[in-house]
Amino acid sequence: MTPEPRDGYTDEVTDSAHPLDDAVAEALRHAPLEVRGRIMPASNATFLGEVEGVQVVYKPVAGERPLWDFPDGTLAGREVAAYLLSESLGWGVVPPTILRDGPHGPGMVQLWQDVDEAQDAVDIVEAGELPEGWLHVFDGLDGDNRDVSLIHEDSDPLRRMAVFDVLANNADRKGGHVLAMADGHRYGVDHGLTFHVETKLRTVLWGWVGETVPEEDLDGVRRVVTDLGEALDGPLALDLVEHVSEPEITVLLRRCLRMLRAPEMPAPRGMGPAIPWPPF
Secondary structure (H helix, E strand, O other): OOOOOOOOOOOOOOOOOOOOOOHHHHHHHOOOOEEEEEEEOOOOOOOEEOOOOOEEEEOOOOOOOOOOOOOOOOOOHHHHHHHHHHHHOOOOOOOOEEEEOOOOEEEEEEEEEOOOOOOOEEEEEEEOOOOOEEEEEEEEOOOOOEEEEEEEEEEEHHHHHHHHHHHHHHOOOOOOHHEOOOOOEEEEOOOOOHHHHHHOEEEEEOOOOOOOOOOOHHHHHHHHHHHHOOOOHHHHHHHHHHOOOHHHHHHHHHHHHHHOOOOOOOOOOOOOOOOOOOOO
């Protein structure tokens, strides 16, 4: 028997940060998709597209390069799963994302976001420089052998993105995958390397290590637990199984419950690097 969805949960195309016009949501799902150009550089085929005058990012499954450490499913499916998790949290971390057909076959289609070029949520500065309201991540050398520091802003939207990354087990949170919007919202994109059963968290958002997760963020985690269901028979679990494996959904629930039991932002662990390369 299919469980009744929790009030507020939906697998429809929505955006809890910037509500979508019904016509845009309909176009995103059903309007003819036209490719306008290729986005370079990118590890996998990535195109700028358009549906009824609305710009989108289109990543066809046929253009994905096989990855030995993510052999199951598709990267496009993982991107859609990341959007479903974002919607369950209620934070609008991921722009509206669906799986649909296109000129190069089925693929991920995501609503394009026009960023505010005057803002940077993640930055590289001269070593020792830490503006007020920013957090230090690590020190290193730039291409000219100068001492530099990677820093990121200390804001609620970015912290929630970091919590999202912990739950999604995001292995590729580069600085360029954080989109700064004019109104202060922060979108995260490029979530093809998520939901693995092994710990693979690689991110530039380590500034909150050891800090207590705020109660309002934990409320979002509780929503995910409810939507997954104790027996993984909740509406979110039933939607996710179309895109990621059942073991990965099980481990997602475990990560949520672990954060609720010990609400502290984790430190790097596991065998792999803690920072994606390149970080931008």
